[in-house]
Amino acid sequence: MNHAEQITDATCEIFSSMVMLKVTAKEATKRTKPEFKNSITGMVGLAGTVKGNLLIHLPAPVATSVTTAFLGMDVDCIDDDVCDAVGELANMLAGAVKTALDPSGSDIKLSMPSTVYGESYNLDCLNSGISVLVPFNIEGAEFSVELQLIDG
């Protein structure tokens, strides 16, 4: 299974079972622009025999509706609950991708999740070998999940 399929399977599974929203994957690509506008990114580091980062990028309105569906609470702007929800989504996605990369479960460990958000920010990954981004449709809007990997 290639990385785009791992990302797609993990994302569809987590969104249908935990967030209860249907998502559809679009064609995998590479992120070309570092810039995000009015968005939030959740990320988790992968460390061990494979090193990397798993990231989920959501425009602010998508992040708030996903948080509302995920936590069952009304939110209308990016607050601590949205940060926690997006960090937790990144953590679950990283966990699912880790299982696909490392079925024995002993070679890769996940770091603490973090979230970055704001009106405008650039996000660059350094010395990444592999970089795959899968965009997803969700209720007429879009978000994306990205995997960056190097051999450890």
Place this chain on the structure above:
Amino acid sequence: MEFAQIIKSATEEIFASMIFLDLSCAAPLTSEKEDLGCYVTAMIGLSGDLNAILAIHCPAKVGTAIGGAMLGMEIEEVDDDTKDALGEIANMLAGGLKEAFAIKKLDLLLAIPTTISGNAYKISTPSGSNRILLPFEIEAGRFYVDLKYSLS
């Protein structure tokens, strides 16, 4: 374990051996969500016996001063060279932490560094994580080394 002391020593060693800038360290900051007035952050996830994020936060002119000194060139604004240099420093700081852990027979695994830049971004980690925020001064101004962790 005395994290603040380990971070201070690792930072001083990197600045003395790789960057060649005079450095002084101030007392750790304690408040949680202050605005550090920074334009560029390099961060790296850590896992193993500590679940953490290590970050270095710089105002633009401090970031370019550090990047320029490390690479031996004039840097006008935060560019890819600056980000690469700061990412490498985050990586080396995490390496310093890993060495200090190894002495105590603890294992620390590193992910890969990411940089965030822009005029308006915030970074959040799960509520309940511990934090050590150490300010350092160089001639160009103040920067911060930030460790957020939970003991795993």
